[in-house]
Amino acid sequence: MGLRTGDQYVEGIKTRNKAKIYVLGKRVHDVTTNLFLKPSVLSFKATFDAAFEEDTRDLARVYSPFVGEEVNRWNSIHMGPQDLVAKVKLLRKLSHKTGTCFQRCVGWDALNTLYIVTKKMAEKEGKGIYYKNFIKYLEHVQRRDLALAGAMTDVKGVRPLKPSEQPNPDAYVRVVEERDDGIVVRGAKANITGIAVVDEVIVMPTRAMTEKDEAYAISFAIPLDTEGVTVVVGRQLNDARRLEEGEIDGLPYMFNHEGLLILDDVFVPWDRVFMYREWKWAGVLVEVFSAYHRQGYAGCKSGLGDVIIGAAYNLAKQIGVADKPHVREKLTEMVFLNETMYSAGLAASWEGKKLVEGDGGWWVNPMYANVTKHLVTRFPYEVSRLAHDIAGGLLGTAPSEFDLKNEEVGKLIAKYLQGVPEFTAEDRLRMLRLLENTSISVAYLVESVHGAGSPQAQRISMERIYDFDAVEKIAKSLARMSQRKADPRVEPHRPTDSEKA
Ligand code: SF4
Numbered sequence: 349m350g351l352r353t354g355d356q357y358v359e360g361i362k363t364r365n366k367a368k369i370y371v372l373g374k375r376v377h378d379v380t381t382n383l384f385l386k387p388s389v390l391s392f393k394a395t396f397d398a399a400f401e402e403d404t405r406d407l408a409r410v411y412s413p414f415v416g417e418e419v420n421r422w423n424s425i426h427m428g429p430q431d432l433v434a435k436v437k438l439l440r441k442l443s444h445k446t447g448t449c450f451q452r453c454v455g456w457d458a459l460n461t462l463y464i465v466t467k468k469m470a471e472k473e474g475k476g477i478y479y480k481n482f483i484k485y486l487e488h489v490q491r492r493d494l495a496l497a498g499a500m501t502d503v504k505g506v507r508p509l510k511p512s513e514q515p516n517p518d519a520y521v522r523v524v525e526e527r528d529d530g531i532v533v534r535g536a537k538a539n540i541t542g543i544a545v546v547d548e549v550i551v552m553p554t555r556a557m558t559e560k561d562e563a564y565a566i567s568f569a570i571p572l573d574t575e576g577v578t579v580v581v582g583r584q585l586n587d588a589r590r591l592e593e594g595e596i597d598g599l600p601y602m603f604n605h606e607g608l609l610i611l612d613d614v615f616v617p618w619d620r621v622f623m624y625r626e627w628k629w630a631g632v633l634v635e636v637f638s639a640y641h642r643q644g645y646a647g648c649k650s651g652l653g654d655v656i657i658g659a660a661y662n663l664a665k666q667i668g669v670a671d672k673p674h675v676r677e678k679l680t681e682m683v684f685l686n687e688t689m690y691s692a693g694l695a696a697s698w699e700g701k702k703l704v705e706g707d708g709g710w711w712v713n714p715m716y717a718n719v720t721k722h723l724v725t726r727f728p729y730e731v732s733r734l735a736h737d738i739a740g741g742l743l744g745t746a747p748s749e750f751d752l753k754n755e756e757v758g759k760l761i762a763k764y765l766q767g768v769p770e771f772t773a774e775d776r777l778r779m780l781r782l783l784e785n786t787s788i789s790v791a792y793l794v795e796s797v798h799g800a801g802s803p804q805a806q807r808i809s810m811e812r813i814y815d816f817d818a819v820e821k822i823a824k825s826l827a828r829m830s831q832r833k834a835d836p837r838v839e840p841h842r843p844t845d846s847e848k849a
Contacts, residue, residue, distance in 0.1 A: 349491060349492060349493060350412070350415060350417045350418055350419045350420070350490060350491060350493060351399050351400075351409060351418060351419065351420055351493055352396055352420075352492075352493040353396055353397065353400060354393035354394065354396040354397035355393075356396070356493075357392070357393055357396045357493075357495055358380050358389060358393055360495075360547060361379060361380060361389070361495065361545055361546070361547060362378055362379075362380050363377060363378060363573075364376070364377055364378075364379065364572070364573050365377075365573060366573050366574055366575045366577065367572050367573045367574060367577040367578070367579060368577070368578045368579070369544050369578075369579045369581070370578070370579065370580045370581065371384045371385060371544075371581045372384065372581075372583075376544075379544050379545050380545075383590050383591050383593070384581070384587065384590055384591065384605075385544055385545060385581065385605065386590070387448075387590055387598075387601055387602050387603035388451065388542060388544070388545050388602075388603055388604055388605040389545050390446075390601065390602045391446045391448050391449070391450045391451060391602035391603060391604055392450060392451050392452060392495060392542055392545050392546075394442060394445050394446050394450055394602065395408070395420070395422050395442065395450050395452045395495075396420065396493070396495075398438070398441075398442060398445070399420050399421075403441070404438070404441055404442070404445075407421065407434055407437060407438040407441060408420060408421050408422075408438060409421060410424045410431070410434070412424060412425070412490050413427075413707060414483065414486055414487055414490060415487050415490045415491050419490040419493065420493050421434065421435070421438060421456075422452045422453065422455070422456045423455075423456065423459065423486075423489050423490050423493065423494070423496070424456075424459075424490075425459065425460055425463050425486070425707075425708040425709075426460055426700075426708060426709075426710040426711075427707060427708050427710065428700075428710055429697055429698050429699075429700040429710060431710065432643065432696075432697035432698075432700045432710060432712055433694060433697040433698060435453075435456075435643075435644060435647065435697070436643065436644065436646050436647040436690070436693045436694060436697055437647065438647065439453065439644055439646075439647025439648040439651060440646075440647040440648070440650050440651035440654070440690065441651065442647075442648070442651065443647070443648050443649075443650075443651020443652045443654070443655065444651055444654060444655065446600070446602040447599075447600030447602060447652070447655050447782070447785075447786050448600065448602050448603050448604050448652075448786070448789065448791045449541065449604035449648060449790075449791040449795060450602075450604070450648070451497075451541045451542025451545075451546075451604050451605075452495060452496070452542065453641065453644050453648070454496075454497060454498035454500075454540075454541050454542070454641065455495070455496025455497055455498045455546070455548075455549075455550060456496070457498060457637055457640040457641045457644065458496065458498035458500075458550040458552060458637065459486060459489070459496070459550070460636075460640055460711075461552070461633060461636045461637040461640060462482050462550070462552075462567065462622050462633075463482065463486070463704075463708055463709060464636055464703050464704055464709050464711060464846075465478075465567075465622075465623070465629055465632060465633045465636060466478040466479040466481070466482040466622055466623070467479050467704040467705075467706075467709060468629075468632070468703070468704055468849055469623075469626065469629060471704060471705065472849065475626075478621075478622050478623060478624075478626075481618075481619050481620065481621060481622055482622050484619060485569055485619075485620060485622070489548070492547075494546075494547040494548050495542075495545070495546045495547045495548075496546055496547070496548050496549065496550060497540055497541065497542050497543045497546040497548075497549040497550070497572070497609075498540075498541075498549070498550050498552065498637075499537035499540045499543070499549050499550065499551045499552065499609050500537070500552045500553075500554050500634070500637065501537055501538050501539050501540070501554050502519065502520040502521060502535065502536070502537060502538070502554045502555075503519055503520075503535075503536045503537070503538050503608075504519060504520070504538075504554070505519030505520075506519075510557075510558060510560070510561055511555075511557065511561045511563075511564040512558070512560040512561045512563075512564070513560075518534050518535045518536070519535070520535055520553075520554065520561075520564045521533055521534070521535030521536070521537060521551060521553075521564065521566070521611060522534060522535055522563040522564045522566070523563050523566055523624070523625070524563075524613065525613075527615075529617060529618065530615055530616050530617040530618050530620075530621070531566070531568075531615075531616050531618070531621060531624070532613050532614065532615055532616075533551075533566065533568070533611050533613075533614050533616055534611055534612060534613050534614070535611055536608060536609060536610045536611065537551065537554075537608070537609040537611075538608055538609075539582075539606045539608075539798070540579075540606060540607055540608070540609045541604060541605075541606050541799075542604060542605065542606075543572070543579050543581075543605075543606070543607040543609050544572075544579050544581050544605065544607055545605075546572055547571065547572065548569055548570065548571050548572060549569065549570060549572055549609065550567070550568075550569045551566075551567060551568055551569070551570070551611075552567045552623075552633055552634075552637060553565055553566065553567065553623075553630040553633060553634065554634065555630065555631070555634060556630055556631030556634065557627040557630040557631070558627060559627055561627055561630075562625040562626075562627045563625065564627075564630075565623065565624075565625055565626050565627040565629070565630040566621070566623055566624055566625065567621070567622040567623035567633065568616045568620050568621045568622060568623075569616075569620050569622070570614060570616055570620065574614055574615075575614070575615070576611060576612045576613050576614035576615070577609070577610070577611060577612075577614060578609075578610040578612065579607045579608070579609055579610070580607055580608040580610070581605050581606075581607040582605065582606045582607055582608070584603065584605070584789070584790045585788060585789065585790065586598070586784075586785060586788075587603075590603070592750075594748075594749045594750065595749070596749035596752075596774075596777055596778055596781055597748055597749045597781050598781070598785065599778060599781045599782045599785060600782060600785065600786065603789075603791070604790070604791050604795075606790070629849075631845060632845055632846045632849045635714070635809075635844060635845055635846045636703070636711060636846050638800055638801050638805065638809075639696075639711065639712050639714045639717040639718065639809075639846075640711070640712060640717070641721075641799070641800035641801075642696075642712075642717040642718055642720055642721030642724075642800045642801065642806065643693050643696040643697060643712040643716075643717040643720055643721075644693070644800075645689070645693070645720060645721050645724045645796070645799070645800060646689050646690050646691075646692055646693015646694065646696070646720045646724070647690070647693060649689055649724050649727075649728055649792065649796055650686050650687070650689050650690035650693075652728070652786060652791065652792050653682070653685070653686035653689070653727075653728065653731050654686065655782070655786050656682070656731055656732065656735050656783065656786055656787050656792070657679065657682045657683060657686065657731070657735070659735065659739075659779050659782050659783040659786070659787075660678075660679065660682065660734070660735040660738040660739060660783065661679060662779050663738060663739045663740070663776070663779050663780065663783065664679075664738050665768070665771070666767045666768060666771045666775065666776050666779065667740065667767040667768065668767060668768045669738075675738055678734045678737060678738055679734075679738070681730075681734060682731045682734050682735065685727040685730055685731050686727070686731060688723060688727065689720060689723045689724055689727055692716055692719050692720040692723055693716075693717075693720045695713065695716040695720075696712045696713045696715075696716035696717040696719075696720055697712060697713075699712075699713035699716055700712050700713055701713060701714075701847065703846060703847065711846065714809065714813060714844050714846070714847075715809075715810065715813045715814070715839070715841050718806040718809045718810050718813070719806075719810065721800055721801065721806050722803060722806040722807070722810070724796045725796060725797045725802075725803045725806070728792050728793060728796045729793065729796075731787075732787040732788065732792065732793065735783060735787050736783075736787065739780060739783055742765070742776075742780060743780055743783060743784055744784075746765070746776075746777055746780050746781075747761055747765075747777075749777065749781075752773065752774060752777060761773055762774070765777070809844075812842070812844070813841050813842055813844060814840060814841065814842070815837075815840040815841060815842045818835060818837070818840040819840050821835075822840075
C-alpha cells in the first residue's frame with residue numbers, strides 16, 4: 349500500500365484493547381473520539397493527508413527502494429542531502445496546516461537512526477542480525493504506512509547516576525528476561541510525543557552506556573496496543589478548552605500531546621530487536637538521533653513562526669497600526685529570527701554527511717543541527733514576545749467565545765472590541781485565540797527548549813565538534829607566533845563519535 353489516507357490512519361488506531369491509555373485519570377479505549385486526544389489525532393492525520401493534497405503531495409511522498417513503491421515521506425530513509433532538505437521544507441509546510449506539532453517526526457528520525465546504527469554494527473562488527481531485523485521492520489512500516497512514535501527519554505531517576513547505579517533499577521528501560529523467542533522489557537519513557545495515537549513505538553536508549561549498563565542498551569519496536577503497555581497522557585496549557593466543544597477559544601483545533609509510556613514486563617520478539625546489550629553503540633545511537641531531530645526543528649518551528657507572524661500582522665491591521673514604523677520594525681525582527689532558524693536547518697541538511705556504505709545513511713551536519721536547535725531554544729520566545737507586544741493586552745484578557753455568543757452581553761462585546769470597521773469583534777477574538785494558543789503553547793515554547801535535548805546538550809555537542817586547537821593555530825600563525833601546517837578543512841570541525849564509529 350505505501351500510502352494511507354488520513355481517514356485510514358484514524359480507522360487504524362481506533363481501538364486499544366491491550367494497552368491502557370489514561371487521560372485525566374480515566375481509561376480511554378477509543379482515542380479518536382476522546383475530546384482531549386482528538387486534536388492530536390487530527391494533527392497526526394494531517395501528515396497522512398499531506399501525501400494527497402495538492403500543495404504538499406510532492407514533498408510528502410517519495411519512492412522507497414526498500415519496498416519498490418512510493419511511501420509517505422515520514423517513513424522514508426534519507427537517500428541524499430536533497431531528502432534532508434525536503435524534510436525541513438515539509439515540516440515548515442505542515443506547521444501551516446496544523447498550527448502545532450504534528451508528532452510524526454520522532455518515529456521518522458528513529459527509523460533513519462536505526463538504519464545507520466544497525467548498518468554500522470553489521471559493517472564494523474559483523475553483527476548483521478540487527479540490520480536484517482531492522483530492514484524487515486522498515487518494510488513492514490513502509491508497506492502499511494504506519495504512524496510511529498519514538499521513545500528515547502527515560503525517566504532517569506537520580507540524574508548524576510548511571511542506569512546500573514540507580515536506586516530504582518527500572519529508572520531506565522531494561523531487559524529483565526531473555527527467552528528463546530524474544531525478550532521481556534521493563535521501565536518507563538517520559539515526554540513521548542503523540543504516543544497515545546500511534547500504531548507502533550520504537551524504543552531507544554537515552555544516553556551513552558558503560559559495560560555495567562548493558563541490560564539498558566537495547567532498542568526495539570512494539571505495536572502500541574501490546575499487553576503490559578500503559579500510557580498516561582500529560583496536560584497542557586488551555587487543554588480544558590478542548591472539552592468545551594466551542595469553535596473559537598481552542599483555535600487552532602489541532603494540538604499535540606506528550607505522554608508517559610510505561611512498559612511493565614512487555615514481551616518483544618527477537619525479530620523486533622535492533623540492539624541488544626550493545627552498550628558501546630548506545631552513545632552513537634543517541635548522537636545520530638538527536639542531531640536528526642535538532643535539524644527538524646528548523647522546519648516545524650519556523651512554520652509555527654509563520655503562523656505567529658501572520659497572526660500578529662493581522663491583529664495590527666485590525667487595530668489600524670500595521671503601517672506604523674515601530675510595528676513594521678517588530679514584524680521584521682520576527683522575520684529575521686524565524687528565517688535564521690530555518691536557514692540553519694537548511695545548512696545542516698545541505699551539508700549532510702553519509703555515514704554508511706551503500707544506499708541511504710545520510711546524516712545531517714551535526715554542528716549546524718546543534719546550532720539550529722540552540723537557536724530554537726531562544727528565538728521562539730522572542731518571536732512570541734514581539735507578537736504579544738503587537739497584539740496588545742487583550743491577548744491575556746479577552747472574554748470567552750461563550751460571552752460573545754450570549755444574546756445580552758454579546759452585542760456589547762461586538763461593539764466595544766471591534767477595531768477598524770473591516771474586521772468584526774469576532775475576527776479579533778478568533779485571531780487573538782489563535783495567537784494565544786500557538787505562541788504560548790508547549791509546541792512552540794517548552795518543546796523548543798527541551799525537545800531533542802535541552803540547551804546544555806547542544807552546547808556540549810558544539811564544544812566537542814569545534815576544534816579550538818585548530819583555530820588557535822590559525823590565530824598564532826597570523827600573529828606571527830608560529831607557523832602552521834596546511835589544513836584542508838574549511839570549517840574547524842572535528843569528526844563526531846558517529847562519524848568515527
Ligand atoms: Fe515534528 Fe517538530 Fe513535533 Fe518534533 S517538534 S515531532 S520535528 S513537528
